Amino acid sequence: METRRIEEASLNAWPALEQILFDGWILRFSQGYTKRANSINPLYPSLDLDIEGKIDACERLYACHELPAIFRLTPFASPPGLDRVLERRGYRLIDLTLVLYLDLTHWERQPVHSAELQEEELDGWLDIFCRFRGSPPNAHQTHRAILQAIPSGRVLHSLLVEGRVVACGLGVLEGDYFGLFDLITDPQSRRQGHGTQLVSNMLAWARSKGARHAYLQVMITNAPARRLYTKFGFQEAYRYWYRVPGTGGQG
DSSP: OOHHHHHHHHHHHSOOSEEEEETTEEEEESTTSOSGGGSEEEOSOOOOOOHHHHHHHHHHHHHHTTOOOOEEEOTTOSSTTHHHHHHHTTOEEEEEEEEEEEETTSOOOOOOOSOEEEEOOHHHHHHHHHHHHTOOGGGGHHHHHHHHHOOSEEEEEEEEETTEEEEEEEEEEETTEEEEEEEEEOGGGTTSSHHHHHHHHHHHHHHHTTOOEEEEEEETTOHHHHHHHHHHTOEEEEEEEEEESSSOOOO
16 A cells, blocks of 8 residues: 555545646645645645745635635645644644545455446436535536546446435546545435445445555544444545634535
């Protein structure tokens, strides 16, 4: 397992609509839809530019986009003391998230109840996702644009039980790395094992397409999801968190 490779694949799997490379930092802009796509990602070593000046420059750029300067910090963040600098400047730590990894070459699919995995077109899948989220499709136009912009092998799956869609998810296959995103179950059909069936079927699909590694992201506070992924053998690869100038932010 190469953790930096997982990080790169996950950034590619959820692309920003606009992006700037700035001295080892990746600045992402997507009209404010999700923090992942609207954050500063210090991923590579810098040229030792003044750290305070770099932060000032980022704040100005995000202000020009009418967005807060949100930093997404991983163990790869450079320089290593950036988190402390941001804390000193009043940035708050929020949304500690686990990146989980599964070696698909040793994964054994467990028997599941009868269910059908179906590939959906973008608009149909987004309608299902919005219905399960309880939000109108017109609130997800940026979400739609991000899904369209995914450069790797995007697959939009739904899970059918007795002909009815009960769950859906996004999978992104880049080389032999498979990422799971946007997993959601119909609120009327929860606690019936449909999430387990969805993940199992999507992992089996990915392995049939040559995937050897699977990864996903889950907030540390989401205990039910963590229990589900542990059943499959997912283990923590690394963590990331956000530093925000205020209390706002999404996803």
